[in-house]
Amino acid sequence: MAERKELYLGYTTDKAMTPFMQDFLENLDEDRLMKSVCTSCSAEYLPPRQHCQKCLSEAKLTEMTESEATLYSYVVVNFAPETLSSKGVYIVAIGEFPSGLKLTAHITNFATMSGPPEVGMPLKLKFAKEADGKMITYRWLV
């Protein structure tokens, strides 16, 4: 079994690590985004959940093959919660993959955009680590 690493999803966390989440994060660390698929009824979940919402069977981590999505909705956060208040303006985006699965993450390269985001615009999934190497996450690029 892999050594239990301190990996934090996103920028702050509840730190409530489980073996399932550890597995998810280790995959993320190697640039693989994992959904989960129910071993009994094949329902798919993104972000992954360990128990199927429909039949409560085990759902297993499975690699996402899609990396391009469209912008379903967004918010430009000018006034942040305390723990992110030193971060400056950030954009939270819900992206929708062609399969219909959705993912919530930051759009990090918005400085390259000429105006505000537009619902329906293309997004690309990107993996990233914060400077200290501990916090790993996924992002959207426009």
Next chain:
Amino acid sequence: MARRVAVVAGGHSKFGKRYDATMRELTAEAYKPIYDEGITQDKIDATVLSYAASQFSGQGAGSALMADYIGLQGKPHLRVESACATGTASLRAAWGMVSAGLYDVMLVLGVEQMNRVSTATATEYMSRAGDMRWEYPYGISFPAFYALMASRYMSEYNMPHDILAKIAVKSHHYGAQNPKAHLPKEVSFEEANNAISICSPLNLYDCSLITDGAAGVVIAAEDRVKEFTDRPMWIKGIGAGASEMKIQDRPSLTTIPGAKYAAKAAYKMAGLEPKDMDMAQVHDCFTIAELIAYEDCGFAEPGKGPEMVENKENYHDGRIPVNCDGGLKSKGHPLGATGISMTYEVMKQMRGEAENASRQIDDVKHGLVHNVGQSGQFVNVFIYERGW
């Protein structure tokens, strides 16, 4: 057979940044007018005393503190928590106990003390009502959740921000006439439409206030109502609903699925329809939330809420007056008190006791309360009927 239950009295603290009071004093301020009407502690069988978030005060077991402070020692009490729908969740719980016959007379009181921490800290506490694993790490504050709805609504229905600003103008117009309001001032359309951005597309005037306050009502079983009032407000319909925990999992962001369900259930129980409502108090934690509420409560077809705004059908003399007390936007939003404050306002309007004639709605026979917790995870809709 369930007993009929009525709201027989109510009390309301001043809403605002209340550095002169904390949770306990606010509780007393909301109960005092009820006490003064003659509903002394000995007449109350039990209570539901609630607040949404204990982080703000750090106080655990707060309902015990509240009960003790207002002299209800020995009376059974409990706290119910449903984020910003805590007030009506408390009322729903109490209704169940009274209608079932467990108690005859109950005090239901909601309070929140929010201004002892900075706005950034308050925003932080509230954002923890998002999914701690998948949403909170991305810094999705409350305004951000509703901005996600606003972006989607504006895109799907091609709506300009102007409509949202017009809702803020209305709220402040009525809040300015409500002596209990937190920010009782008129605001111009230009000011509201061009205010500083908080969570774009939502700006300062799209947001409700961070408020300290309390509100309470007393409910009684049908055979006891006469002891307290000859103007009972009957609870005719109650509907409750829920929506997905993660906002990305909602089938639509232009409606709150749990609110639609709750409204339908309340109308069904009451045997009434949206057109029978003479007024509504809806959960306008953000202007977009008020707009979506028009549609979820059946006052406008999906996508047609903006027309209601343009035609001023939501004013006190319009087709369906909404939030003529200033709403969460101008009256303020002390989370746990909000649902009770809405209930109090319907009673006031029914009794023709609005403080200013210019915000008094004419001849209210039926009123609706729509109270949403978090971004729709909890919703309670109540329908009231004038009993005189």
